[in-house]
Amino acid sequence: MAEATPVRVFSRGVAQLISPNANVPAAEAPARNNSPAAAYARKQLVSRTGALAFKRGMISWYDENGVHMPATVLEIDLCQVVGHKTEEKHGYNAVQVGMGHRNKALQKMNKSKLGQFSAATVNPKQAVAEFRIRGKDGLLPITTEITASHFKVGQYVDVQATSKGKGFSGVMKRHGFSGLPASHGVSLKHRSGGTTGQNTDPGRVFPGRKMAGNMGNETVTLKNQKVLSVDEDTGIVIVKGMVPGSKGKIVKLSDARNMYGVAAHDVKSRLGPLVPE
Amino acid sequence: MLARLIRPSLAAVRLPAMQMATFKTIKREPKTVNIYERHPRRLGTENALTHVTDKLMKQFDPQGVKMELMNPKSADRIKPGDIVQIKTTDGSLFTGLTMVVDFRGLSSNLLLRSKITKIGIDRRFKIFSPTVESVKIIRRATQKYTAERLYYIRGHKRLDVGDLEASVKKAAAKRKKFLFK
Numbered sequence: 001m002a003e004a005t006p007v008r009v010f011s012r013g014v015a016q017l018i019s020p021n022a023n024v025p026a027a028e029a030p031a032r033n034n035s036p037a038a039a040y041a042r043k044q045l046v047s048r049t050g051a052l053a054f055k056r057g058m059i060s061w062y063d064e065n066g067v068h069m070p071a072t073v074l075e076i077d078l079c080q081v082v083g084h085k086t087e088e089k090h091g092y093n094a095v096q097v098g099m100g101h102r103n104k105a106l107q108k109m110n111k112s113k114l115g116q117f118s119a120a121t122v123n124p125k126q127a128v129a130e131f132r133i134r135g136k137d138g139l140l141p142i143t144t145e146i147t148a149s150h151f152k153v154g155q156y157v158d159v160q161a162t163s164k165g166k167g168f169s170g171v172m173k174r175h176g177f178s179g180l181p182a183s184h185g186v187s188l189k190h191r192s193g194g195t196t197g198q199n200t201d202p203g204r205v206f207p208g209r210k211m212a213g214n215m216g217n218e219t220v221t222l223k224n225q226k227v228l229s230v231d232e233d234t235g236i237v238i239v240k241g242m243v244p245g246s247k248g249k250i251v252k253l254s255d256a257r258n259m260y261g262v263a264a265h266d267v268k269s270r271l272g273p274l275v276p277e
Numbered sequence: 278m279l280a281r282l283i284r285p286s287l288a289a290v291r292l293p294a295m296q297m298a299t300f301k302t303i304k305r306e307p308k309t310v311n312i313y314e315r316h317p318r319r320l321g322t323e324n325a326l327t328h329v330t331d332k333l334m335k336q337f338d339p340q341g342v343k344m345e346l347m348n349p350k351s352a353d354r355i356k357p358g359d360i361v362q363i364k365t366t367d368g369s370l371f372t373g374l375t376m377v378v379d380f381r382g383l384s385s386n387l388l389l390r391s392k393i394t395k396i397g398i399d400r401r402f403k404i405f406s407p408t409v410e411s412v413k414i415i416r417r418a419t420q421k422y423t424a425e426r427l428y429y430i431r432g433h434k435r436l437d438v439g440d441l442e443a444s445v446k447k448a449a450a451k452r453k454k455f456l457f458k
Contacts, residue, residue, distance in 0.1 A: 056325040060384035062337070066366070066408030068384065075325045077318055101315040114310045123315040235319045236329060 045134040050254025051079045051146045052099035052129055053237060055161065057247050061228055061238065071228055072243040074251055076235040077101075079146040082120050082128055084139050094132045095139060097146065098125030099250065127250045149232040156224045156256035161245040165217030175210040220244040224256045333383055337405045346412055347378070347385045347404055354378070357427050358418025360441060361389060363402050364410045371400055372415065372441045376427045387412075390430070391441045397431060415445060 018024060032038065053074040061071035076099065083096035098117070102109060102124040109124060117124045120142050133139070140146075151157060171177040171193035179191045193212070197205045222244065229238040243251055320328060338344055345351050355361060355378055362372045373389025376399070386403045402409055430436040 054325075059326070059330055059333070060382065060403075060405075061333075062383075062403075062406050064407075066406045068403050068406060073326055073329050075320070078315055111310060114312065115308065117313070118309075118311045121311075121313060123313045233319060234325070234328065236325055238329070 043134075044257040045132055046255045046257060047134050048138040048255065049081070049095035049097060049131040049133060049140060049146065050157075050252060051076055051150055052097055052127055053077075053079070053251045053253055054100070055243050055245055055247055055249050055251050056236075058242070059238070061240070063228075069240055070242065071238050071240055074237045074239060074243070074253065076146070076148050076150075076237060078123070078125075080122050080125070081140045081142050081144045081146070082117065082122060082125065083142065085130065086136070086139075092132055093134070093136055093139065094130045096128060096130050098122065098128040100126030102126050129252055131252075131254055147232050148230050148235050148237050151227050151230055151237055151253070153227055153230055155227050157227055157239065158221060158223050158254050158256050159225050159239060159243050160219060160221040160252040160254075161243060161249060163216045163218055163220045163244040164246050166215035168213065169215040170212045171210060174212060174215045177210070223258065330382060334405070337383070337407055343385075343404050343409075343412060346414075347380050349378075349380055355387065355412075355414060356418060357425060358420070358422050359414055360416040360445075361387065362413045362415050362445070363387075363389070364413075366408050366410050370442070371402075372445050373398075373400065374427075374430075374438045374441065376430070377425075390438055392437075392439055393442070395440075397437070399431075 053076045056073040056075050058070060058072050061069050063069070078101060079097060079099040081095055082098040085092060085094040085096065087093055114124060122143055166173070170191050172179050172191050175193075177193050180186045180189050180194065182190060193210070196209055196211070222241070225243075226240040227237065228240050229236070231237075237253070239253075245251065334344070345353055346355050348354060355375055357375050357378060359375045360372065361375055362370060364370055371389065371391070373391040375387055376390050377386075377388040379386045379388070383405050384403055385405060386401050388399060388401050390397065390399050392398065404412060427436075430438070
């Protein structure tokens with residue numbers, strides 16, 4: 001069978017650089033960017049699991065030069081590997097980690113959940129989370145305890161938690177609007193957001209307009225928080241800066257995935273190994 | 278009429294008792310769920326936050342000297358109006374009148390005011406910071422202040438401080454002279 005010549009449609013009156021009779025070889029298809037493999041390669045993943053911790057509160061911290069900084073005390077209490085997710089079975093590799101203990105609410109937990117802990121031969125955990133990892137080397141054996149020494153002093157971590165709920169709040173609190181003037185004839189509208197749009201045309205409010213609504217109680221991730229102190233005996237990890245959420249709430253700690261937002265003078269010191277030896 | 282017609286057909290379908298017994302369902306034993314007990318908490322019943330603050334307090338103030346000066350419950354505490362001299366680890370001294378005593382755990386601080394080359398200077402010292410080597414009360418307040426925070430002395434004709442460092446030195450020199458005589 002003869003090779004199929006590419007079909008070229010000749011349209012009269014349109015200027016063409018190539019003669020309609022020329023035999024032009026078909027161009028090679030460029031590499032696809034939207035494949036699952038390409039997406040996986042693009043993803044920022046670390047090779048090892050993180051840990052769960054309780055937020056215990058904030059303290060003042062002095063470094064070796066006497067510089068004062070705010071810091072948050074986190075406690076890792078009985079954090080264990082509870083399960084795995086593998087590429088073959090679930091489509092991605094992840095470590096399931098549980099922390100804490102369910103004592104009072106044990107009866108409220110359904111049997112299927114209790115069965116998972118039973119199969120993993122660990123105590124019923126207060127919280128379970130997944131840490132997606134690159135490759136399979138980081139799939140620690142089930143029941144492995146992740147202690148505070150999993151993290152090293154000087155390394156950077158990403159901290160994820162649910163922020164404090166503020167309820168249904170107005171635009172001044174929620175979006176930082178200025179409100180309306182205090183005087184000059186303004187009545188009962190001092191904390192109002194003002195207008196939400198135009199008139200008959202378009203005759204509707206555009207999507208995305210900032211309005212009053214529920215504030216807080218959402219997942220917040222803080223990136224590149226420095227680890228100041230680690231104590232394996234007590235399970236205490238101290239992280240520089242604030243951590244979202246109230247005291248006693250559960251926090252997800254993992255190695256820093258990206259190091260952007262770093263001041264230029266500090267890049268060199270920050271771009272060292274994420275986990276110092 | 279209709280019921281009579283159906284009845285005989287039902288009787289024909291009914292199976293003898295022996296045959297029905299063959300469709301016995303298998304009884305599954307219920308899955309057992311083991312509930313494992315937890316290991317004891319590493320900190321026991323101790324509060325994590327107080328554990329950390331106590332540890333750091335011991336590190337930064339092993340003898341409890343700074344605590345004695347800052348704690349509002351102690352008798353020898355620093356009060357607003359006292360003249361205090363602070364020595365830092367780099368060897369420098371600062372003498373000033375206490376405007377504010379802020380007791381708040383590890384970040385407890387003093388706001389001191391003095392004048393250097395006729396310019397008023399306010400400096401805040403975090404007392405438990407490792408850079409603060411020593412805190413010394415040089416002179417107790419000479420008058421009674423009604424307020425806890427003496428911000429109002431700034432630029433005041435009568436109440437504002439002078440060069441405290443120089444006056445302290447002068448007083449020391451005077452004392453020396455007196456002793457040698």
